Amino acid sequence: MNLPPGIPVKVGIDTAAIDFPSLLKELKDKVFNGYLAITIEGSSGIEEGIVVFDNGKIVASFYDYFKYAKQIMGDLAFQRVMNAAAARHGISDIFQLTNDQVQLILAFNEQAICLPSDADIKKLKSETFSALFEEQVKEGDGSGSKIEIMKKFKLGDVEKKEKPQGETDDADDFLRDLFKGKGQ
Numbered sequence: 001m002n003l004p005p006g007i008p009v010k011v012g013i014d015t016a017a018i019d020f021p022s023l024l025k026e027l028k029d030k031v032f033n034g035y036l037a038i039t040i041e042g043s044s045g046i047e048e049g050i051v052v053f054d055n056g057k058i059v060a061s062f063y064d065y066f067k068y069a070k071q072i073m074g075d076l077a078f079q080r081v082m083n084a085a086a087a088r089h090g091i092s093d094i095f096q097l098t099n100d101q102v103q104l105i106l107a108f109n110e111q112a113i114c115l116p117s118d119a120d121i122k123k124l125k126s127e128t129f130s131a132l133f134e135e136q137v138k139e140g141d142g143s144g145s146k147i148e149i150m151k152k153f154k155l156g157d158v159e160k161k162e163k164p165q166g167e168t169d170d171a172d173d174f175l176r177d178l179f180k181g182k183g184q
Contacts (some may be wrong), residue, residue, distance in 0.1 A: 003050065003105065006034055006095030013092040020085035021121050024051070024058065027094070028060075031056040034097040038081060040090030042067075043131040051079035052112075052147060054102045060112040069138050073112035080133050082124035 013023075015038060027036065032053045045067030052060035063077035063084075064070070072080060084090065097105075106113060116124070142180045 002163075003035060003095075004097055004101045006101070008068045008095040009034070009096050011091075011093040013029050013087060013094075015090035015092055016088055018085075018092065020082070021125050023092070024121060027053055028174045032094075032096070033099050033102050034095050036092060036094050037086050038092045039088060040084045040087035040129075042084075042087070043134050047080075047084060047134070049077065050082050050103060051078065051081055052105055054099070054106070058114065058116055059102070060106060060109060061114050062109075062112055065134060065137050072137075073109065075114045075116070077112065078116055079124055080183070083126050083130055083133055087129040088167040107182075118173040 002116040020083070033055060034049050037048060037050050039046065041047075042065070045065065045068065048064045050060075051058055052062075058078070061074060061078035062080055063072040063080040065072075068131045
């Protein structure tokens with residue numbers, strides 16, 4: 001995720017030393033434009049979450065698992081940010097942006113838009129960091145491969161049976177005849 005550098009407001013805030021929902025409320029009350037970045041040491045690598053504010057309202061969220069080169073956006077990313085806020089080892093940085101910069105982030109990253117309410121923030125507050133989110137990313141690591149898709153639809157046991165050499169079937173004959181005329 002490429003974000004404008006912005007003007008540093010606070011950097012190097014120890015995640016263990018802050019009440020994250022209170023920090024979000026403070027930024028809301030100040031009608032803040034910009035983003036909060038939270039970087040933590042997860043179970044097996046560095047993770048980073050971003051929460052974007054537009055006039056004090058949370059409007060977008062991103063979450064990166066650097067080890068797996070995976071990025072989550074939107075509501076699912078915000079859930080992970082709230083989980084990351086409970087990590088023992090991490091820092092938060094706050095950067096101010098212009099309203100135009102915030103609008104550009106939203107325009108180019110529509111899938112990252114999320115609008116959590118105060119009730120959502122209270123509900124998502126976590127006392128301890130959970131590695132379950134990372135496990136979900138690990139499990140989905142090959143989700144686009146043919147094998148994974150076949151397993152998803154319970155076709156993993158289907159084998160491709162090879163025909164004995166020289167043996168053809170009606171489909172092979174049909175395709176051969178169909179394309180025979182195309183090459184001429």
